[in-house]
Amino acid sequence: MRVPAGALWSAAVTSWRSGFSFAGQEVARWFPGHMAKGLKKMQSSLKLVDCIIEVHDARIPLSGRNPLFQETLGIKPHLLVLNKMDLADLKEKQKILGRLNKEGVKNVIFTNCLKDENIKQIVPTVTELIESGYRYHRGENLEYCIMVIGVPNVGKSSLINSLRRQHLKKGKASRVGGDPGITRAVMSKIQVCERPLMFLLDTPGVLAPRIPDVETGLKLATCGTILDHLVGEDIIADYLLFSLNKQQQFRYVEHYDLGEACDDIGSVLKRIAIKLKKIHKVKVLTGTGDVNVIQPNYSAAAYDFIRSFRNGLLGQVMFDTAILEEPQENTVLPPE
Numbered sequence: 055m056r057v058p059a060g061a062l063w064s065a066a067v068t069s070w071r072s073g074f075s076f077a078g079q080e081v082a083r084w085f086p087g088h089m090a091k092g093l094k095k096m097q098s099s100l101k102l103v104d105c106i107i108e109v110h111d112a113r114i115p116l117s118g119r120n121p122l123f124q125e126t127l128g129i130k131p132h133l134l135v136l137n138k139m140d141l142a143d144l145k146e147k148q149k150i151l152g153r154l155n156k157e158g159v160k161n162v163i164f165t166n167c168l169k170d171e172n173i174k175q176i177v178p179t180v181t182e183l184i185e186s187g188y189r190y191h192r193g194e195n196l197e198y199c200i201m202v203i204g205v206p207n208v209g210k211s212s213l214i215n216s217l218r219r220q221h222l223k224k225g226k227a228s229r230v231g232g233d234p235g236i237t238r239a240v241m242s243k244i245q246v247c248e249r250p251l252m253f254l255l256d257t258p259g260v261l262a263p264r265i266p267d268v269e270t271g272l273k274l275a276t277c278g279t280i281l282d283h284l285v286g287e288d289i290i291a292d293y294l295l296f297s298l299n300k301q302q303q304f305r306y307v308e309h310y311d312l313g314e315a316c317d318d319i320g321s322v323l324k325r326i327a328i329k330l331k332k333i334h335k336v337k338v339l340t341g342t343g344d345v346n347v348i349q350p351n352y353s354a355a356a357y358d359f360i361r362s363f364r365n366g367l368l369g370q371v372m373f374d375t376a377i378l379e380e381p382q383e384n385t386v387l388p389p390e
Protein backbone atom coordinates (compact mmCIF):
# COMPACT_ATOMS: atom_id res chain seq x y z
CA MET A 55 0.00 0.00 0.00
CA ARG A 56 1.41 3.39 -0.98
CA VAL A 57 0.37 6.88 0.00
CA PRO A 58 1.16 9.83 -2.33
CA ALA A 59 3.61 12.38 -0.94
CA GLY A 60 1.00 15.16 -0.72
CA ALA A 61 -1.29 13.07 1.46
CA LEU A 62 1.54 11.87 3.66
CA TRP A 63 0.70 13.64 6.91
CA SER A 64 -3.01 13.13 6.63
CA ALA A 65 -2.82 9.45 5.72
CA ALA A 66 -5.92 7.82 7.13
CA VAL A 67 -5.21 5.31 9.87
CA THR A 68 -7.30 2.78 7.97
CA SER A 69 -4.86 2.91 5.05
CA TRP A 70 -2.32 0.91 7.01
CA ARG A 71 -2.19 -2.67 8.09
CA SER A 72 -4.58 -2.84 11.02
CA GLY A 73 -2.48 -5.50 12.72
CA PHE A 74 0.88 -7.20 12.47
CA SER A 75 0.98 -10.84 11.51
CA PHE A 76 2.90 -12.79 14.12
CA ALA A 77 2.36 -16.12 12.39
CA GLY A 78 5.38 -18.39 12.53
CA GLN A 79 7.16 -16.39 15.23
CA GLU A 80 8.54 -18.37 18.13
CA VAL A 81 9.23 -16.43 21.28
CA ALA A 82 10.94 -19.11 23.35
CA ARG A 83 14.10 -19.40 21.28
CA TRP A 84 14.84 -15.66 21.61
CA PHE A 85 15.67 -15.98 25.30
CA PRO A 86 18.95 -17.51 26.38
CA GLY A 87 18.68 -19.52 29.56
CA HIS A 88 22.00 -18.29 30.96
CA MET A 89 20.37 -15.10 32.20
CA ALA A 90 19.07 -17.02 35.21
CA LYS A 91 22.66 -17.14 36.41
CA GLY A 92 22.89 -13.33 36.48
CA LEU A 93 19.66 -13.13 38.41
CA LYS A 94 20.92 -15.61 41.03
CA LYS A 95 24.07 -13.54 41.52
CA MET A 96 21.97 -10.42 41.88
CA GLN A 97 19.83 -12.10 44.52
CA SER A 98 22.91 -13.08 46.50
CA SER A 99 24.20 -9.48 46.43
CA LEU A 100 20.86 -8.21 47.63
CA LYS A 101 21.74 -8.13 51.30
CA LEU A 102 24.30 -5.40 50.53
CA VAL A 103 21.72 -3.27 48.82
CA ASP A 104 19.57 -0.43 50.24
CA CYS A 105 17.53 0.31 47.12
CA ILE A 106 16.95 -0.95 43.59
CA ILE A 107 16.99 1.23 40.50
CA GLU A 108 15.28 -0.55 37.64
CA VAL A 109 16.15 0.93 34.26
CA HIS A 110 13.79 0.38 31.34
CA ASP A 111 13.31 1.84 27.88
CA ALA A 112 10.93 4.85 27.83
CA ARG A 113 9.56 3.71 24.44
CA ILE A 114 8.06 0.60 26.12
CA PRO A 115 7.18 1.93 29.58
CA LEU A 116 4.39 -0.60 30.18
CA SER A 117 5.70 -3.72 28.52
CA GLY A 118 8.78 -5.92 28.52
CA ARG A 119 9.89 -5.40 32.11
CA ASN A 120 11.09 -8.60 33.70
CA PRO A 121 8.47 -9.83 36.21
CA LEU A 122 11.16 -11.90 37.94
CA PHE A 123 12.67 -8.65 39.20
CA GLN A 124 9.53 -7.91 41.15
CA GLU A 125 9.24 -11.45 42.47
CA THR A 126 12.81 -11.98 43.51
CA LEU A 127 14.13 -8.52 44.21
CA GLY A 128 10.91 -6.79 45.21
CA ILE A 129 11.61 -6.43 48.88
CA LYS A 130 13.73 -3.29 48.62
CA PRO A 131 12.72 0.31 47.86
CA HIS A 132 12.38 0.64 44.12
CA LEU A 133 12.83 3.44 41.59
CA LEU A 134 11.91 2.95 37.94
CA VAL A 135 14.11 4.96 35.58
CA LEU A 136 12.61 5.20 32.08
CA ASN A 137 15.70 5.96 30.04
CA LYS A 138 16.18 7.00 26.39
CA MET A 139 13.44 9.62 26.81
CA ASP A 140 15.02 11.44 23.84
CA LEU A 141 13.82 8.55 21.63
CA ALA A 142 10.33 8.29 23.12
CA ASP A 143 7.12 10.07 22.19
CA LEU A 144 5.96 11.15 25.64
CA LYS A 145 2.75 12.99 24.76
CA GLU A 146 0.88 10.58 27.03
CA LYS A 147 3.33 10.83 29.90
CA GLN A 148 0.62 11.45 32.52
CA LYS A 149 -1.35 8.41 31.35
CA ILE A 150 1.81 6.31 31.52
CA LEU A 151 2.53 7.45 35.07
CA GLY A 152 -1.10 6.76 36.02
CA ARG A 153 -0.92 3.22 34.64
CA LEU A 154 2.37 2.50 36.37
CA ASN A 155 1.01 3.90 39.60
CA LYS A 156 -1.93 1.47 39.39
CA GLU A 157 0.55 -1.37 38.99
CA GLY A 158 2.23 -0.24 42.20
CA VAL A 159 5.16 1.55 40.56
CA LYS A 160 5.06 4.85 42.39
CA ASN A 161 8.53 6.28 41.82
CA VAL A 162 9.37 7.00 38.20
CA ILE A 163 11.96 9.30 36.59
CA PHE A 164 12.38 9.79 32.83
CA THR A 165 16.02 10.25 31.80
CA ASN A 166 18.39 10.76 28.91
CA CYS A 167 21.80 9.42 29.94
CA LEU A 168 23.54 10.72 26.83
CA LYS A 169 22.70 14.32 27.75
CA ASP A 170 22.47 13.77 31.54
CA GLU A 171 18.84 14.96 31.53
CA ASN A 172 16.96 14.53 34.86
CA ILE A 173 19.93 12.61 36.26
CA LYS A 174 20.23 15.04 39.16
CA GLN A 175 16.81 13.92 40.47
CA ILE A 176 18.02 10.40 41.11
CA VAL A 177 20.23 10.72 44.20
CA PRO A 178 17.72 12.81 46.23
CA THR A 179 14.83 10.49 45.25
CA VAL A 180 16.78 7.37 46.17
CA THR A 181 17.97 8.90 49.45
CA GLU A 182 14.41 9.79 50.40
CA LEU A 183 13.13 6.34 49.46
CA ILE A 184 15.74 4.63 51.60
CA GLU A 185 15.33 6.91 54.58
CA SER A 186 11.55 6.69 54.58
CA GLY A 187 11.64 2.86 54.41
CA TYR A 188 10.51 1.18 57.61
CA ARG A 189 13.46 -1.20 57.48
CA TYR A 190 15.91 1.67 57.47
CA HIS A 191 18.33 1.85 60.39
CA ARG A 192 21.22 4.02 59.45
CA GLY A 193 23.33 3.09 62.50
CA GLU A 194 27.06 3.18 61.86
CA ASN A 195 26.69 2.67 58.16
CA LEU A 196 27.36 5.93 56.36
CA GLU A 197 27.03 4.78 52.79
CA TYR A 198 24.23 3.79 50.46
CA CYS A 199 24.46 0.87 48.08
CA ILE A 200 22.07 0.71 45.15
CA MET A 201 21.66 -2.09 42.63
CA VAL A 202 20.89 -1.15 39.02
CA ILE A 203 18.83 -3.77 37.21
CA GLY A 204 16.92 -4.07 33.95
CA VAL A 205 16.61 -5.91 30.66
CA PRO A 206 19.65 -5.69 28.32
CA ASN A 207 20.74 -2.54 26.51
CA VAL A 208 18.40 -0.06 28.23
CA GLY A 209 21.25 2.10 29.56
CA LYS A 210 22.07 0.70 33.03
CA SER A 211 25.83 1.22 32.63
CA SER A 212 25.23 4.59 30.94
CA LEU A 213 23.18 5.69 33.95
CA ILE A 214 26.07 4.89 36.28
CA ASN A 215 28.48 6.83 34.07
CA SER A 216 26.05 9.74 33.84
CA LEU A 217 25.66 9.90 37.64
CA ARG A 218 29.45 9.93 38.01
CA ARG A 219 29.73 12.78 35.50
CA GLN A 220 27.08 14.78 37.33
CA HIS A 221 28.18 14.24 40.91
CA LEU A 222 31.88 13.43 40.78
CA LYS A 223 32.95 15.03 37.48
CA LYS A 224 34.52 11.66 36.72
CA GLY A 225 34.69 9.68 33.48
CA LYS A 226 33.33 6.26 32.53
CA ALA A 227 33.50 3.46 35.07
CA SER A 228 31.25 0.97 33.36
CA ARG A 229 31.49 -0.26 29.78
CA VAL A 230 28.65 0.80 27.48
CA GLY A 231 27.70 -0.53 24.05
CA GLY A 232 25.02 -0.53 21.37
CA ASP A 233 24.37 -4.29 21.55
CA PRO A 234 22.65 -6.18 24.34
CA GLY A 235 24.87 -8.14 26.73
CA ILE A 236 27.73 -5.66 27.21
CA THR A 237 27.80 -6.00 30.99
CA ARG A 238 28.46 -9.66 31.69
CA ALA A 239 28.66 -9.98 35.46
CA VAL A 240 27.46 -8.28 38.62
CA MET A 241 30.24 -5.79 39.13
CA SER A 242 31.88 -4.42 42.19
CA LYS A 243 30.59 -1.26 43.81
CA ILE A 244 31.08 1.92 41.78
CA GLN A 245 30.98 5.25 43.60
CA VAL A 246 28.58 7.77 42.03
CA CYS A 247 28.23 10.45 44.70
CA GLU A 248 30.23 11.88 47.60
CA ARG A 249 27.48 13.52 49.66
CA PRO A 250 25.66 11.32 50.42
CA LEU A 251 28.24 8.63 49.87
CA MET A 252 26.53 6.42 47.31
CA PHE A 253 27.70 3.32 45.46
CA LEU A 254 25.98 1.54 42.60
CA LEU A 255 26.24 -2.10 41.56
CA ASP A 256 26.02 -2.59 37.81
CA THR A 257 24.41 -5.85 36.65
CA PRO A 258 24.00 -7.72 33.37
CA GLY A 259 20.70 -7.26 31.55
CA VAL A 260 18.23 -10.02 32.34
CA LEU A 261 15.24 -10.75 30.11
CA ALA A 262 12.18 -12.58 31.37
CA PRO A 263 12.51 -16.30 30.64
CA ARG A 264 8.99 -16.18 29.28
CA ILE A 265 7.42 -13.18 27.70
CA PRO A 266 3.65 -12.93 27.55
CA ASP A 267 3.28 -12.60 23.78
CA VAL A 268 5.16 -12.24 20.52
CA GLU A 269 4.37 -8.54 20.17
CA THR A 270 6.10 -7.78 23.49
CA GLY A 271 9.09 -9.73 22.18
CA LEU A 272 9.12 -7.69 18.99
CA LYS A 273 8.93 -4.41 20.91
CA LEU A 274 11.90 -5.52 23.02
CA ALA A 275 13.78 -6.58 19.91
CA THR A 276 13.06 -3.34 18.04
CA CYS A 277 14.40 -1.36 21.00
CA GLY A 278 17.57 -3.47 20.84
CA THR A 279 17.25 -5.58 23.98
CA ILE A 280 17.48 -8.94 22.17
CA LEU A 281 20.31 -9.78 19.78
CA ASP A 282 18.93 -8.98 16.32
CA HIS A 283 19.92 -12.26 14.69
CA LEU A 284 17.90 -14.27 17.23
CA VAL A 285 14.73 -12.58 16.03
CA GLY A 286 15.70 -11.78 12.43
CA GLU A 287 16.44 -8.31 11.11
CA ASP A 288 13.81 -8.68 8.39
CA ILE A 289 11.10 -9.24 11.00
CA ILE A 290 12.32 -6.40 13.23
CA ALA A 291 12.42 -4.06 10.22
CA ASP A 292 8.87 -5.04 9.25
CA TYR A 293 7.54 -4.54 12.78
CA LEU A 294 9.33 -1.19 12.93
CA LEU A 295 7.75 -0.05 9.65
CA PHE A 296 4.32 -1.23 10.83
CA SER A 297 4.75 0.70 14.11
CA LEU A 298 6.04 3.90 12.50
CA ASN A 299 3.14 3.98 10.05
CA LYS A 300 0.59 3.17 12.72
CA GLN A 301 1.84 6.10 14.79
CA GLN A 302 1.99 8.29 11.71
CA GLN A 303 5.67 8.83 12.39
CA PHE A 304 6.83 9.39 8.81
CA ARG A 305 10.32 10.74 9.44
CA TYR A 306 11.74 7.70 7.63
CA VAL A 307 10.26 8.95 4.35
CA GLU A 308 12.31 12.14 4.57
CA HIS A 309 15.37 10.42 6.01
CA TYR A 310 15.65 8.04 3.08
CA ASP A 311 14.21 10.43 0.55
CA LEU A 312 11.52 7.91 -0.36
CA GLY A 313 9.01 10.44 -1.66
CA GLU A 314 6.07 8.57 -0.18
CA ALA A 315 5.19 6.47 2.83
CA CYS A 316 4.66 2.78 2.26
CA ASP A 317 3.49 -0.15 4.34
CA ASP A 318 5.28 -2.87 2.41
CA ILE A 319 8.66 -3.71 3.91
CA GLY A 320 9.97 -5.27 0.67
CA SER A 321 9.45 -2.05 -1.32
CA VAL A 322 10.80 0.14 1.49
CA LEU A 323 13.98 -1.92 1.89
CA LYS A 324 14.48 -2.03 -1.86
CA ARG A 325 14.30 1.76 -2.08
CA ILE A 326 16.56 2.19 0.96
CA ALA A 327 19.12 -0.18 -0.58
CA ILE A 328 19.12 1.71 -3.85
CA LYS A 329 19.33 5.09 -2.11
CA LEU A 330 22.28 3.92 0.01
CA LYS A 331 23.85 2.09 -2.93
CA LYS A 332 23.65 -1.15 -0.96
CA ILE A 333 23.52 -3.50 -3.91
CA HIS A 334 25.23 -6.81 -4.56
CA LYS A 335 25.83 -9.25 -7.37
CA VAL A 336 23.89 -12.49 -7.23
CA LYS A 337 24.58 -15.46 -9.50
CA VAL A 338 21.46 -16.70 -11.24
CA LEU A 339 21.44 -19.97 -13.15
CA THR A 340 19.61 -19.54 -16.47
CA GLY A 341 19.05 -21.87 -19.40
CA THR A 342 22.18 -20.50 -21.06
CA GLY A 343 24.43 -20.62 -17.97
CA ASP A 344 25.31 -18.41 -14.96
CA VAL A 345 24.40 -14.75 -15.12
CA ASN A 346 25.42 -12.11 -12.58
CA VAL A 347 22.42 -10.03 -11.59
CA ILE A 348 22.65 -6.82 -9.57
CA GLN A 349 20.16 -6.91 -6.70
CA PRO A 350 19.31 -4.63 -3.80
CA ASN A 351 20.96 -5.80 -0.58
CA TYR A 352 17.88 -6.18 1.62
CA SER A 353 19.87 -7.21 4.73
CA ALA A 354 22.09 -4.14 4.56
CA ALA A 355 19.02 -1.95 4.08
CA ALA A 356 17.24 -3.58 7.06
CA TYR A 357 20.36 -3.10 9.19
CA ASP A 358 20.50 0.61 8.31
CA PHE A 359 16.75 1.09 8.87
CA ILE A 360 16.92 -0.48 12.36
CA ARG A 361 20.15 1.32 13.38
CA SER A 362 18.87 4.69 12.16
CA PHE A 363 15.75 4.17 14.25
CA ARG A 364 17.76 3.23 17.34
CA ASN A 365 19.98 6.27 16.86
CA GLY A 366 16.92 8.53 16.89
CA LEU A 367 17.13 9.51 13.22
CA LEU A 368 13.63 8.28 12.41
CA GLY A 369 11.82 10.27 15.11
CA GLN A 370 10.33 9.53 18.50
CA VAL A 371 7.94 6.63 19.09
CA MET A 372 5.75 5.06 21.75
CA PHE A 373 5.25 1.32 21.32
CA ASP A 374 2.77 0.98 24.19
CA THR A 375 0.05 3.30 22.85
CA ALA A 376 -2.39 0.40 22.37
CA ILE A 377 -1.94 -0.70 25.99
CA LEU A 378 -2.61 2.86 27.15
CA GLU A 379 -5.85 2.84 25.20
CA GLU A 380 -7.10 -0.42 26.72
CA PRO A 381 -10.04 0.22 29.06
CA GLN A 382 -9.06 0.04 32.72
CA GLU A 383 -10.92 -1.85 35.41
CA ASN A 384 -12.00 1.30 37.19
CA THR A 385 -12.78 3.23 34.03
CA VAL A 386 -16.48 3.99 33.61
CA LEU A 387 -17.30 3.66 29.93
CA PRO A 388 -19.88 6.07 28.47
CA PRO A 389 -23.31 4.50 27.75
CA GLU A 390 -23.74 3.20 24.17
Ligand SMILES: Nc1nc2c(ncn2[C@@H]2O[C@H](COP(=O)(O)OP(=O)(O)OP(=O)(O)O)[C@@H](O)[C@H]2O)c(=O)[nH]1
Binds near residue numbers: 138
Ligand atom coordinates in the same frame (compact mmCIF):
# COMPACT_ATOMS: atom_id res chain seq x y z
N1 LIG B 1 19.49 7.73 22.74
C1 LIG B 1 19.91 7.30 23.91
N2 LIG B 1 20.79 6.27 23.96
C2 LIG B 1 21.21 5.85 25.17
C3 LIG B 1 20.77 6.45 26.38
N3 LIG B 1 21.36 5.80 27.41
C4 LIG B 1 22.14 4.84 26.87
N4 LIG B 1 22.07 4.87 25.52
C5 LIG B 1 22.75 3.98 24.56
O1 LIG B 1 22.19 2.68 24.72
C6 LIG B 1 23.17 1.67 24.49
C7 LIG B 1 23.22 0.72 25.66
O2 LIG B 1 23.77 1.36 26.80
P1 LIG B 1 24.39 0.55 28.02
O3 LIG B 1 24.60 1.54 29.11
O4 LIG B 1 25.53 -0.29 27.59
O5 LIG B 1 23.16 -0.40 28.39
P2 LIG B 1 23.11 -1.57 29.47
O6 LIG B 1 21.70 -1.60 29.99
O7 LIG B 1 24.19 -1.41 30.47
O8 LIG B 1 23.36 -2.83 28.53
P3 LIG B 1 23.84 -4.35 28.95
O9 LIG B 1 25.03 -4.21 29.83
O10 LIG B 1 24.15 -4.93 27.61
O11 LIG B 1 22.65 -4.98 29.60
C8 LIG B 1 24.49 2.42 24.25
O12 LIG B 1 24.68 2.53 22.86
C9 LIG B 1 24.23 3.79 24.87
O13 LIG B 1 25.01 4.82 24.29
C10 LIG B 1 19.82 7.54 26.29
O14 LIG B 1 19.35 8.11 27.27
N5 LIG B 1 19.46 7.91 25.03
Ligand SMILES: [Mg+2]
Binds near residue numbers: 211229257258
Ligand atom coordinates in the same frame (compact mmCIF):
# COMPACT_ATOMS: atom_id res chain seq x y z
MG1 LIG C 1 25.72 -2.65 30.96
